[in-house]
Amino acid sequence: MLDKITVAGVSVDTRHWIGGERVASSDTFTDVSPIDGSVLGEISRGTPAEVAAAVSAAKAAFPAWAATPRAERARILHAVADGVEKRLEELAVVETTDNGALLRSHRRGVMPRVAHNFRFFADWLLRLDHEDFATRGHTNHVSWDPAGPCVLITPWNAPLMLATWKVAPALAAGNTVVLKPAEWSPLTASLLADIAAAAGLPAGVLNVVQGYGSEIGDALTSHPGVRRISFTGSVPTARRIAASAAANLTPLSLELGGKSPLLVFADADLDLAVDLAVEQYDNAGQVCLAATRLLVEETVAEEFTRRFVEKAARLTQGDPRDEATDIGPTIHPRQLEKIDGFVRRATAAGARAVIGGHPRDGRYYAPTLLTDVAQDSEIVQEEVFGPVLTLQTFATEEEAVRLANDTRFGLAATVATGDRDRADRVTARLVAGTVWVNCFFVRDLQAPFGGSRLSGVGREGGTWSFDFYCDLKNTVTAPKGWQDHG
Numbered sequence: 446m447l448d449k450i451t452v453a454g455v456s457v458d459t460r461h462w463i464g465g466e467r468v469a470s471s472d473t474f475t476d477v478s479p480i481d482g483s484v485l486g487e488i489s490r491g492t493p494a495e496v497a498a499a500v501s502a503a504k505a506a507f508p509a510w511a512a513t514p515r516a517e518r519a520r521i522l523h524a525v526a527d528g529v530e531k532r533l534e535e536l537a538v539v540e541t542t543d544n545g546a547l548l549r550s551h552r553r554g555v556m557p558r559v560a561h562n563f564r565f566f567a568d569w570l571l572r573l574d575h576e577d578f579a580t581r582g583h584t585n586h587v588s589w590d591p592a593g594p595c596v597l598i599t600p601w602n603a604p605l606m607l608a609t610w611k612v613a614p615a616l617a618a619g620n621t622v623v624l625k626p627a628e629w630s631p632l633t634a635s636l637l638a639d640i641a642a643a644a645g646l647p648a649g650v651l652n653v654v655q656g657y658g659s660e661i662g663d664a665l666t667s668h669p670g671v672r673r674i675s676f677t678g679s680v681p682t683a684r685r686i687a688a689s690a691a692a693n694l695t696p697l698s699l700e701l702g703g704k705s706p707l708l709v710f711a712d713a714d715l716d717l718a719v720d721l722a723v724e725q726y727d728n729a730g731q732v733c734l735a736a737t738r739l740l741v742e743e744t745v746a747e748e749f750t751r752r753f754v755e756k757a758a759r760l761t762q763g764d765p766r767d768e769a770t771d772i773g774p775t776i777h778p779r780q781l782e783k784i785d786g787f788v789r790r791a792t793a794a795g796a797r798a799v800i801g802g803h804p805r806d807g808r809y810y811a812p813t814l815l816t817d818v819a820q821d822s823e824i825v826q827e828e829v830f831g832p833v834l835t836l837q838t839f840a841t842e843e844e845a846v847r848l849a850n851d852t853r854f855g856l857a858a859t860v861a862t863g864d865r866d867r868a869d870r871v872t873a874r875l876v877a878g879t880v881w882v883n884c885f886f887v888r889d890l891q892a893p894f895g896g897s898r899l900s901g902v903g904r905e906g907g908t909w910s911f912d913f914y915c916d917l918k919n920t921v922t923a924p925k926g927w928q929d930h931g
C-alpha cells in the first residue's frame with residue numbers, strides 16, 4: 446500500500462491520522478472515482494484497534510484542549526479556515542474526483558462554506574456567554590463545559606462540508622474528535638487532518654479513522670470514552686448507532702434522510718416554481734434536503750409540467766469537472782442500481798416516466814420525473830437519493846398540506862406561492878426542520894438545522910450546536926458561608 450497517492454495532482458495521505466501521526470492498517474479498501482470508475486488508491490481499512498487508539502488519543506488530548514483559553518481555540522480554528530482557503534482549489538478538485546459532485550459548486554459554494562464553518566463557530570464561541578440567575582440570594586451560574594471526545598460519522602454526498610459542520614463546533618466547544626468519513630469519499634478528511642496540523646491544532650485533538658462503518662462503527666459508537674456521537678447518514682444506520690450508543694447512553698445527534706415536498710400553488714410565479722423544481726436534481730439528486738415530491742395545484746399542473754420538461758431538457762449531464770455540466774454521476778454503481786430499482790418498481794406499479802426513467806450508462810442516471818404515483822407507494826414514501834422526482838396534483842390547500850406531511854420524514858419543505866397569507870398558513874402546518882418559501886437551500890449558520898420524525902434527532906447551528914457539544918453546568922452559590930462573612 447502507498448502511504449500517499451496523487452489525486453488530480455494533489456498528494457493525499459491514505460492512512461489514518463491518530464494522535465498527530467499517520468498510522469497505517471494492514472488491510473486496505475479501494476477508493477474509486479465515480480466519474481469514470483478509475484481507481485484512486487488503496488485506503489487504510491480501519492479495525493477496532495485503530496478506533497481504540499484514536500479514542501485514546503482523543504481522551505489524552507482532551508484536558509489540555511478543554512483548558513485552552515477560548516480566544517486561543519478560536520485563533521487556531523481561524524488558522525484552519527485560512528488553510529482551507531489556501532488549499533481551496535486542491536480540496537475542490539479532490540472532492541469532485543472522489544464523490545462526483547460539480548467542481549464549480551465545490552469551488553464557489555462548498556469549500557468557501559467549509560472555511561466559513563470554522564470561522565463561524567470560532568466567532569460564536571467568543572460570543573457564547575454564561576448566564577446568571579438569582580434565587581433567594583443564591584447565584585445560579587450556567588456555564589458551557591466541553592463534553593469530551595466526540596465521534597463524528599459522515600456520509601459521502603457532501604463529505605467535507607458535512608464533516609466540518611460537526612468538527613468546527615465540536616472543537617470550538619473544547620472537545621476532541623474522532624472523525625470517520627464515508628468509505629466512498631474518504632480523501633478530503635485526510636487533507637483536513639493535514640490542514641489542521643499545519644494550523645497548529647495540537648496532536649490528538651482531531652483524529653481521522655478511515656474504514657467501513659460495518660466494520661468499525663460499533664467500536665466507535667459503543668466506546669465508553671466517547672461523550673458525544675454526531676451522525677449524518679441514513680435511517681437504518683442511525684438505528685444501529687442508537688442501539689450501540691445505548692450501552693453508555695452516549696448523547697446522539699442524528700441528521701438523516703428525507704422525502705421533502707415542493708408545494709406549487711396556482712398563485713405562484715410558475716417560472717420560479719419550475720426553477721425550484723429543476724434545482725432538485727443538484728448533485729444528481731444526492732441531497733438529503735432535496736424536494737423530491739412535487740405537489741402541484743391541479744389547475745396549473747399541465748403548464749408547470751410543460752415548462753419543467755422544457756427546462757430539464759436543457760440540463761447537461763456529464764463530467765462534473767466540466768464547468769458546463771449541471772448533473773454529474775451517481776456516487777457508485779451500487780447506488781445507481783438502487784435508484785434504478787426504485788424507478789423500475791414504480792413504473793411496474795403504474796407510474797409514468799415523463800422524462801428519464803433509466804440509467805445513461807453504468808454511472809449516470811437520467812434526470813427523471815414520474816407521474817401517476819400513489820401516495821402510499823414506495824416511490825412517494827421512501828428516499829431514493831438520486832435524480833428522481835415524483836409529481837402529484839392537489840385540489841385544495843388542505844389536500845396539499847395533508848400530502849406534504851404524509852411520510853415518515855420531516856427534514857424540509859418548500860412552498861411556491863404568491864400569497865403571503867397562504868404562505869403563513871401553510872408553513873405553520875408543515876412538519877419539517879426547514880421550510881423555504883419561494884427559495885431553496887439558503888440558510889444562515891446561526892439558524893437551527895435538523896429534521897423532525899425519522900429525519901433526525903436534535904438541531905445544530907449557532908447556539909444549538911454548542912448545546913449539543915457542551916455539558917451545561919449550573920453552579921449555585923449561597924450568599925453565606927464565606928470566611929469573611931461578606
Ligand code: NAD
Pocket residue numbers: 598599600601602603607625626627628656657658659661662663666677678679680682683685686700701702703732733734828830856896900901
Ligand atoms: P450511510 O448511513 O450508509 O453511511 C453514513 C456513514 O455511516 C458512513 O460513514 C458509513 O461508513 C457509516 N456507517 C455505516 N454503518 C455504520 C455503523 N453500523 N455504525 C457506525 N457508522 C456506520 O449513509 P450514506 O449512504 O453514506 O449517506 C446517504 C444518507 O445520508 C441519505 O439517507 C441522506 O439523506 C443522508 N444525509 C442526511 C443529511 C442531513 O443533514 N440530514 C445530509 C446528507 C446526507
